[in-house]
Amino acid sequence: MSSSTPHIQILGLSHRYRGRSALVLNRVSFSVGRAERLTIIGRSGSGKSTLLQIIAGLARPSSGEVRIHGSPVGAPSPRCNLMFQRPLLFPWLDVAGNVALALRFAGRQAEAPSRVERLLDLVGLAGYGSARATELSGGQQQRVALARSLAVDPEILLLDEPFSALDPVTRAELRNEVDAIVEQLRITLILVTHDVDDALSLAARTIVMASNPGRVIADLDLPKAPRGGEVYAEQRARLIASLEPEPQILPQPAAALA
Numbered sequence: 140m141s142s143s144t145p146h147i148q149i150l151g152l153s154h155r156y157r158g159r160s161a162l163v164l165n166r167v168s169f170s171v172g173r174a175e176r177l178t179i180i181g182r183s184g185s186g187k188s189t190l191l192q193i194i195a196g197l198a199r200p201s202s203g204e205v206r207i208h209g210s211p212v213g214a215p216s217p218r219c220n221l222m223f224q225r226p227l228l229f230p231w232l233d234v235a236g237n238v239a240l241a242l243r244f245a246g247r248q249a250e251a252p253s254r255v256e257r258l259l260d261l262v263g264l265a266g267y268g269s270a271r272a273t274e275l276s277g278g279q280q281q282r283v284a285l286a287r288s289l290a291v292d293p294e295i296l297l298l299d300e301p302f303s304a305l306d307p308v309t310r311a312e313l314r315n316e317v318d319a320i321v322e323q324l325r326i327t328l329i330l331v332t333h334d335v336d337d338a339l340s341l342a343a344r345t346i347v348m349a350s351n352p353g354r355v356i357a358d359l360d361l362p363k364a365p366r367g368g369e370v371y372a373e374q375r376a377r378l379i380a381s382l383e384p385e386p387q388i389l390p391q392p393a394a395a396l397a
């Protein structure tokens with residue numbers, strides 16, 4: 140790979156689910172640089188989750204391809220980890236066991252004793268290793284899922300609305316932690332969200348998608364700005380404006396035209 144090759148290349152992706160006529164993604168193309176943070180925002184049904192699953196190698200597109208370091212993605216890989224809206228923890232395992240599972244699946248179980256506590260520390264759960272996953276709050280469970288995602292040292296973290304089930308305070312806390320961790324570990328981040336504050340707080344670039352069919356309608360550079368400041372407010376307004384639906388020309392009732 141040449142040094143100028145982007146870390147992730149999305150090349151003309153189109154997708155139609157088997158047995159469905161609707162095109163879920165239509166010729167989606169963009170690139171993401173090494174350690175860049177990108178958010179994808181868009182209305183429900185614009186194909187954001189489908190796109191993340193294709194990038195993660197969990198689904199194959201109908202046409203087009205994804206390349207990581209210049210190589211086509213054909214299957215899931217530990218270097219690219221997808222984390223979902225719900226933590227999907229195994230209730231019969233304790234917290235340490237849930238985190239260690241990722242190492243086990245990657246054939247790196249021997250590393251668990253030295254790594255799990257460090258990962259829990261990183262996500263703010265030091266000392267919780269022997270707690271039952273089900274005893275934790277929603278925010279703590281999502282932290283465990285984050286530690287599990289980080290266990291295999293992914294180069295790329297794909298987050299599919301990871302904060303949406305959390306209360307506003309926990310949401311902001313976890314968002315700040317993800318921000319710090321991604322910075323510290325130089326991870327390339329793609330975050331799917333419906334929330335403009337998530338987008339503006341975590342990334343300097345946002346892709347806006349529209350639906351029917353799912354497609355990219357804007358690729359915005361929105362450099363991080365202090366929350367509450369004028370620049371932040373301007374960027375927020377710009378992002379919200381880009382999400383506004385196209386004005387529709389509705390047929391006028393005959394009486395209104397008279």
Ligand SMILES: Nc1ncnc2c1ncn2[C@@H]1O[C@H](COP(=O)(O)OP(=O)(O)OP(=O)(O)O)[C@@H](O)[C@H]1O
Pocket residue numbers: 156159163181182183184185186187188189190
């Ligand atoms: N496994 C599937 N089989 C068939 N259709 C699917 C499947 N998964 C998603 N779809 C359809 O594909 C379209 C895009 O779904 P997707 O979940 O990717 O959108 P999204 O932008 O992430 O939506 P949301 O913001 O509501 O999560 C939707 O119309 C959905 O019904």
